[in-house]
Every structure is written in structure tokens, then in C-alpha cells.
Amino acid sequence: MLGGLNHLTLATGDLDRSFAFYVDLLGFRPRVKWARGAYLTQGNLWLCLSCDHPQPAKDYSHVALSISAELFPAFCAHLRQAGIEEWKTNSSEGESFYLKDPDGHQLEIHVGDLASRLDSLKTRPYEDLVWFE
Structure with a gap:
């Protein structure tokens, strides 16, 4: 397993x-x-x-890295000051900063976890959402 x-x-x-x-x-x-x-x-x-x-992927495939809500604003400012540009604007639960690494791999710096995402789906469900637990 x-x-x-x-x-x-x-x-x-x-x-x-x-x-x-x-x-x-x-x-x-x-x-x-x-x-x-x-x-x-x-x-x-x-x-x-x-x-x-x-x-690098040309689709939505990406690696998401966690950060606390308290550190998120300063970390994003740090990235922007370094000249990092966003490849996507966040539209989902939790704050996110989407960036690319030097080889073009898509990354996300995200505040939240699976529990917070699932909670958000209770009020804003995806189309044809099916719950298993």
C-alpha cells in the first residue's frame, strides 16, 4: 500500500x-x-x-507549496521584489501566488490545506461535485 x-x-x-x-x-x-x-x-x-x-507543463499542472497566512504577504512581496511574475491569478479558496521557476516549472505558494479547500466546497461546490466521505 x-x-x-x-x-x-x-x-x-x-x-x-x-x-x-x-x-x-x-x-x-x-x-x-x-x-x-x-x-x-x-x-x-x-x-x-x-x-x-x-x-515544463503547458497545462494547469503545478507544484503547490504551503505557507502560513501570517507569512504570505511578506513572502509575496519578497518574490515580487526579486522580479518574479505570476503565471495565474488566484481564483480559488485560500491565498495563492503562482510563479514559475527558472526552467518554467509552474509553482504555487498557497495558504490553506485540503481541509480548508473541502470546507469551501460546501458553500461553493464545483460543477458535478461528488463527495466520498
């Missing part, structure tokens, strides 16, 4: 640039780095940066 997400690997065309983005801008903790990759952590998330030819 599966136990959860083990790690996330993102392809990068420039390891040093991506390493700096995730460590210096987003605050990931560097664990190890080698010629063609790096392991970083953020809370319980294990992120692998792997040298390859990135082909």
Missing part, C-alpha cells in the same frame, strides 16, 4: 541557477549537490533537481 509522496524531481537546464532559486529565493534547505543534481528539503518535502532538458 502506498504511504504518500516520497519525493519530487524537477528537470533543470542550469543546476546552479535552479539551486539558487530554490535555496536563496524560496528558502529550501540544501542537503547535497553533485555535478548533475541536488537534494533539497522544505519541511517534509524532498526535492531533487536533476540536470536534463526541461519540458
